[in-house]
Amino acid sequence: MNLSRREQLTGRVFLIALIVVTLLPFVSMLSAALQPRGTVPSGLEWPSDPQWGNFADAFTAANMGALLRSSLLIVAGVVPVSVLIATMAGFGLGQLRVPGGRLVFGLFLLGLTLPFEAVVTPLYYQMQDLGLLNTRWAIILPLVGLYMPFAVFWMRAHFTNVPVELSEAARVDGSSTWQLFWRVQVPLARPAIASLTILMFLWTWNQFLLAIVLVDDATKRTMAGALGAFQGQWGTDLVLLCAGSLLILTPTLIVFLIFQRQFIKALIQGSVKG
Amino acid sequence: MTSALGSAPTGRDDSRARPTPTRAHRFRWARAAGTGWLYVLPALVMYAVFVLRPLVLTLQYSLYDWNGIGVARWVGLDNYLTVFTDSDLLKIIGNAIVLIVFFSFIPVALGLLVASMVRRITTGAFGTVVRTILFLPQVIPLVAAGIAWSWLLSSNGLVNQALRAVGLGGVARAWLGDFDTALPAVGVIGAWVLLGLCTILLVTGMSKIDPALYEAARLDGAGPVREFLAVTLPSLRQEIGVCLTVTIIAALASFDIVYISTSGGPGLQTTVPGLEIYRLAFSQRQVGLASALAVVLMLLVLACVLPIQRLSRGEKP
DSSP, X not given: OHHHHHHHHHHHHHHHHHHHHHHHHHHHHHHHHTXXXXXXXXXXXXXXXXXXXXXXXXXXHTTHHHHHHHHHHHHHHHHHHHHHHHHHHHHIIIIIOOTTHHHHHHHHHHTTTXXXXXXXXXXXXXXXXXXXXXXXXXXXXXXXXXXXXXHHHHHHHHHHTSOHHHHHHHHHTTOOHXXXXXXXXXXXXXXXXXXXXXXXXXXXHTOOHHHHHHOOOGGGSOHHHHHHXXXXXXXXXXXXXXXXXXXXXXXXXXXXXXXXXXXXXXXHHHHHOO | OOSTTSOSOOOOOOOOOOOOOOHHHHHHHHHHXXXXXXXXXXXXXXXXXXXXXXXXXXXXXXXXXXXSSSOOEEOTTHHHHHXXXXXXXXXXXXXXXXXXXXXXXXXXXXXXXXXHHHTTOOSHHHHHHHHHHHHHHHHSOHHHHHHHHHHHTSTTSHHHHHHHHTTOGGGOOOTTTSTTTHHHHHHHHHHHHHHHHHHHHHHHHHHTSOHHHHHHHHHTTOOHHHHIIIIIHHHTHHHHHHHHHHHHHHHHTOOHHHHHHTTTOSTTTTOOHHHHHHHHHHTSOOHHHHHHHHHHXXXXXXXXXXXXXXXXXXXXX
């Protein structure tokens, strides 16, 4: 049909415009990152002699090796624990339907829209009392707690939809709750767990507020927190700042491109769920 | 973005029928309920220690005048009185509300426009490329978006370069440093971050609409606008609700973008509650006032989000 072909065309034009707008900031950063150091770059201007060496300089200046290690340690501290305990809680609330479960679930829901700013001040003093300020624990422990409302909500939604008969059948076969959980339920929950893992990874890696409040040393922060410190230090050297920013966001980009299907699915579900 | 991507209660039905309990059965379920608690406990403990306790402390601090080190002095609701009467703090809350227009209304409106244009062409290789690219701003740290846009909007950034190229050099300025344009400029960054997410969510929602509805509308002689109003918009109620929820929270609780791109300046033009809480608590050492502002922010989020939840879910078909 003619009409639909015209629609297709306008659709494509719109999408391409949107893509250009989305990519422009990245391209502009790249063009600045390749200018000779000490010059004042302007807008979008492909350099006659691209200085790829700037990236090497930024790698050293940003202390990228240490930052990567730190972010990975924080992710390793947050993600497996959050996912495990949220899965267990989701199982308890959604499958075992513990008495008083509704009340507990309501308590978790309370935190769902909570801005992190609302608790960051007491968290600072709490970490100070525990002697954990300036350690990665100061980011890891609160994040696990702060992710619980969403994570429990997410896993409970999955377990609520698994027929209870399945658990009962396993019980009749004489399996303990623990066996039921690990052998039957967890394997079935794999897709929900995978999506949750992806979201937790992304949110942890990009966490900024907790990182700058609770940890002074940039090499003990998340990538996003470290980027904040990098900007503070090299904010006036635009060329190096752009090169460094691109470097710091590359790991997420790589992970995203590898798992993009799962990422998009997780993000869409993550928003819609509920 | 915070972890508050999700939204409020589903009210999913829990009362799935169980087989009639015999005595042995009942005993087993009772024991299972006991063990069940062990599964919920770890999550609950982490939540209680690192969210609920701090939340209660925020409420408590908000009633005191405290510098974080010395003795706290009980002041009752004085801090709240300050939040609602201090012209600077009111301006800061106002900024957050202005940002809702940019972070929320613009992405949702533009997203609807784009999504209805592209409803049918998100499959195939082109579709995958589009989705991937539109999601990029969601995946990178907000801080990186802030840095990229600070450069784009700076005196010799791309925006001014383009303006000069089309002869509008007179309009060119340091957008984030100008008293009149700083807040909208911050808003544009947020709109850029959230537009892709909204677009994709809305496209996904549209792909679930029964094509027969569109055919029926066409047979009735509906044009694209009428079709959009009569079919698309009502079917997308839930998705629009989700987009509004996510983006309004992002606007009200914004911190990263503002901290990096303007640090709240010039003056207080772009200071938002999140930034002010941080500044009050950690540079000004006015922990009580910071906490009162935090409580107000929390209530503001709920006041905006709960009605949307009700509206978008209330009368489910």
